[in-house]
Amino acid sequence: MNTAATDGGAMYYDFYKPITNNNIYENNVANYGPHLAGFPVKIEVDTLPAQTYVSGQQIEKEIKYKLVDHDGLTIATDSDSVITISPVVATDKVIGNTDVTVENGVATFKDVTFISKPNASNISYTVSSSNIDEDKIGKSFGMTLNQTIQTLTISFRDCIVGEQQSTDQCTQCPTGKYSLIVGNDECKICPKHATCLGRNEIEVDKGYWRSSFASDVIHECLNENACLQYDFSEGLDTPYKCRKGYASNLCQQCIKEGDDQYQRTGDNGCGICPDPVLNAFRLFGLLLLLVIFVIVIIWSNIRTQKDSESAILIRILANYFQIITSAASFNLTFPDSLDGFFQGVKAVGESARIFLSIDCFVQNVPMVKDNNTTEYFKAFMTGISPFIFVAVVFACWGIIRIFKSYSWMQLKNRIIISTCVVLFLLHPSITAMSLGLFNCFEIDDGEFWLFKDLSIKCWSGSHPAYAFGLGTLMILVWVIGLPTFGFFVIRHYRNRLEEEFVIFRYRILFQGYKREAYYWEFINIFRKVSIVMINTFLGIYPPIYKTFVATLTLAIILRQQEQIQPYKIKIMNEVEFRESTASIVTLFGGMFFILEDLPGVIRVLLVFVIFVTNFWFYSLWIHMFFKRSKFSTLRLIAYFFGKLSCLGKEYWTEEHKTMQSNHDMDFVFGKYDAKDTKYNKVEEESKDQSFQGYAQGDNIINDLSAGDTGSLKEKDKANVKDVDDKAGKEVTKKKGKKKKKKIIRKKKKKGAKKEAGEEAGDADEGEEELNEQEELEQDINHELDHAENEQEIDDGDIEGDEPEEEAPKPKKKKKVKRKKKTARKNEEKVDIYPEQDPDDKGSKSPKGDEDDFSADEEAGEI
Structure with missing residues (x-):
């Protein structure tokens, strides 16, 4: 029984191992070798955990080797020896802390990087120690040095995403850089609107989105508030994070979460479906406002010629x-300084969609259920909306005819103008919806999604059927066909645009344009449609190309x-x-x-x-x-x-003269009062002609716009002389009618007084009463003749030195009743269609059109 301070509780040897056969050791204690201690003769593995080795990257888990003696005991008292790892083949490398001093006989390798070709297998490294004496082990135990070393054989994986590959290394991308492709020889700098944590870890900022962990394309969300800040530590299955109620591409799709169903609000917003009753009231209110707006537009076109x-x-x-x-x-x-402004402009046309969405109403419609989207249903309803609105127009005018007693010709006129208004009000919405079925947005290379609903993948599933079937039909019939038809109608009447029935029916299509530029409204329609078409059919190209073509x-x-x-x-x-x-x-x-x-x-x-x-x-x-x-x-x-609009001096001069002349146009706030001016006569004849000056064919506003800055006073006589003979006759006729009407009223009143005074007389005085009536008739005829003569003198003053034409005297009737009836008829008669010049070679409307309009004239509705 022995206790040793360090090595060997019973014996310690330093060269030859003693013969210990039949020796008995009991209760011996030592730090190393409780009974027998010696010297290191070889290296053995202490800990070699399973792990993936990456060429060029530090090992993840520690490797431990130990020094042992001839009996396989760890030399626990050795803290001086060094164990070294080295490559067997010169092309392979090992870097880092390759020489490790043992602690209690054990060497721990943790800061070591092995280098070889990526994806190489069975690469050997030797583990040896310079403290093993080759001569001593050879003489003592007959061992060679190769028997003392340890061989470490490992296999390397290939480089993966997040690493850059060189000839013999796979190096992880550092913070601020990333790599998403296997075999990339260089890490990329982190894209804008994202934070790169190294390797392939990209965290997109709030308001931005990317499709997958394999994509480095960062998209700005269509709704900034829908896309939240992404955090890798949350361990999400997607590389983006959407707000509650939002999902899918660019967090644009509205989904159901829990018991809450979210619906589209505006273009890209999602909101919880409101109470069905409240939403129904909203729908009714919006439709009512829409109907009122359309009625106002139609009525203004009917009443204002x-x-x-x-x-x-x-x-x-x-x-x-x-x-x-x-x-x-x-x-x-x-x-940002401009984006806010243009978003405000865009919101003008989206206010109704922000206020109301029909998504919640149509969730159970089969077309919505089958495709998991409301976009196709909206497109279908938009495509048939013109038929619905035109049917409503027919029905409404049919009901109105019951109460107003319109003739069929009058009804036809009103249906035509109402249909024109409705169809051309619907045209922008139909254009946007139909072309929207072809407007696909590229999210990743080669992947296109419908811009209106990014959950719909273009050209797969049911999209081709709706795009080529419904979309193409809407484009041909409404986007192209409707303006084309309207153009040919106006072209047919291009030389008769000043005629009353053409203005009454089709004024919405050429209002404000010169006769020779009657087609300009269709140029404006083409201008707007072309912008939408450029964005749709050049959608696969970068925005700069589309913008250039549009510009x-x-x-x-x-x-x-x-x-x-x-x-x-x-x-x-x-x-x-x-x-x-x-x-x-x-x-x-x-x-x-x-x-x-x-x-x-x-x-x-x-x-x-x-x-x-x-x-x-x-x-x-x-x-x-x-x-x-x-x-x-x-x-x-x-x-x-x-003053801020940089109008020239010429404009303000003309504007001042226009104001002085009191020839102000009818405007949205009412008509300027032109009474008590020296141009009363001309104003009186021109008051029913929009923007007209002294007579038909003469427009004072155009004269000013053409640059005529001469005095209006000097131009007065010239303007009046230029009035055509027919218009002059109309002025004379109307003036005469007014004086006749005044005289007749006066004589009627006088005659009535006489009749009242004579009612108490005897019946025998009947013959005397008849004589009085005949005398009254003669007085009326005499004063009417006198009034017409005075009118001819006035007309002579207006027309300069032209000779006066003696107006024919009306024939005397025997009955006062017939005379009054004739005077009243002359007062109410209106010549809507002046006789056409037989030399006029312009296009002629069908006779039926004139008859239709004359029916309106007779009913007094124009």
């Missing part, structure tokens, strides 16, 4: 809104507008010119903002130019819209914006 400056301005502004809204889908990246198209149309000057009123040409210019500058500037390395100075300059150009348009529009208001505050605002 003249051009409306306010209607022209609103139409120009609507064109601007539609182009900017369509351009917003080009995925242009405007600075070029708008520029060509603008050039034509500048040359043709289609509007009757010169200033309206300027308004549309500015609207088109603002649209082009906005699109063109948007191309530059796509460039990420755009210098800050250029960015600021572009923002300034876009802002100034749009303000240039808005200031003139506001000036024109409010300058005739009957409210002084609005007129002051109009004047202020007019």
Whole structure:
């Protein structure tokens, strides 16, 4: 029994191992070798855990080797020896802490990196120690050095995603870089709007989205609030995180979570379906407002047979809104200072969709259930909506006819104008919906998804059937067919656009344009449709290409507008010119903002130019819209914006003269009172002709717009002389009628008094009463003749030195009743269709059209 302080409780040897046969050892104690201790003769594995070895990367788990003596005991008292790992083949490497000093006979390798070819197998490394004496072990135990070392054989995996591969290493991408492709020889810099944690770990920022862990394409969410900040530590199955109620591509799809069903609100928002009763009231209210709006438009077109400056301005502004809204889908990246403005413009056309969505109403419709989307159902309903609205128009006018007793011709006229209004109001929505079935958005390379509903993959499933079936039919019938039909109708009447029945039926299609530019409204329709088509059919190309083609198209149309000057009123040409210019500058500037390395100075300059150009348009529009208001505050605002709109001195001179002449146009706020002016006679004859000056064919506003800055007083006589003979006769006729009417009323009153006084007389005085009536008739005829002679003198003054024509005297009747009836008939008679010049070679409308309109004339409805 013995206790040793260090080695060998009974014996310790340093060279030859003693012969211990038949020796008995009991209760011996030592740190190493309780009975017998010696020296290190070989290396053995202490710990070699299973792990994946990556060439060029530090091992993940520790490897331990130990020094043992001849009996296999760990030399626990050895803390000086060194164990070394080295490659067998020179092409292989091992770096890091390859020489490890043992602690209690054990060497721990943890900061070691093995290097060989990726995906290589059975690569050997030797583990040896310089403290093993080859000579001593050879003489003592007959061992060789090879018997003392240990061989470590490992296999390397191939490089994986998140590593860059060189000839013999797979190096992990550091923080701020990433790699998503196997075999990449270089790590990429972290993309914008994301944080890279190294390897393949990419965390997208709030408001951004990527499709999968294998994609490095970062998309801006269509709804910023739908995409939340991603965190790898949460261990999500997807590389993006959506807000509650949102899912799928770009977090755009509305889904059901728990008991809450979410519906589409606006273009890309999702909201909980409201109470069905509340939503029904919303739907009813919105439909009621829509019906009222359509009725107002139809009624204004029926009752007002003249051009409306306010209607022209609103139409120009609507064109601007539609182009900017369509351009917003080009995925242009405007600075925040401009983006807020254009989002506001876009919201004008989306207010109804934000307020109400039909998704909750149609969840159980088979078409919605089968396709898990409401988009196809909306497209179908939009496609048949013109038939529904036209049927409603027929039904409404049929009901109205019961109470108003319209003739079939009158009914036909009203149905035609109502149908025109409804169809052309629906045209922008039908265009957007039908072309939207072809508008596919590329999320990843080669993967296209329907922009309106990013849960629908283009050209797979049921999409081809709806796109080529429903979408193509809508494009051919409504997008292309409707404007084409309207164009040929107006072209048929192009030489008769001033005739009353053409104005009554089709004024919405050519209002405000010159006769030779009757087609310009269809050019504007083409302009708006072309923007949508460019975005749809060039959708696979980058935004910069689509924007360039759209800008070029708008520029060509603008050039034509500048040359043709289609509007009757010169200033309206300027308004549309500015609207088109603002649209082009906005699109063109948007191309530059796509460039990420755009210098800050250029960015600021572009923002300034876009802002100034749009303000240039808005200031003139506001000036024109409010300058005739009957409210002084609005007129002051109009004047202020007019000064800011950079109008030339010539315009203000003409405007001043127009105001002085009191020839103000009818406007949205009412008609200017032109009484007590020296032009009363001409105003009286022209008051039912929109924007007309002294007579048909003569327009004082156009004269001013054409640059005639001469005095109106000097032009007065010339204008009157230019009135055609027929118009002059009409003036004479109407003046005469007014005086006749006054005289007849006066004589009727006088005769009535006489009759009242004679009722108490005897019946025998009947013959005397008849004589009195005949005398009254003679007095009436005499004064009527006198009035007509005075009228002829007045007409002679207006027409200059032209010889007076003696008006034929009306034939005397024997009965006063017949005379009164004839006078009343002459008063109420209106010549709507003046005789057509037999030399006029213009296109003639069917006789039925004139008959139809004459029915309106007889009913007194125009």
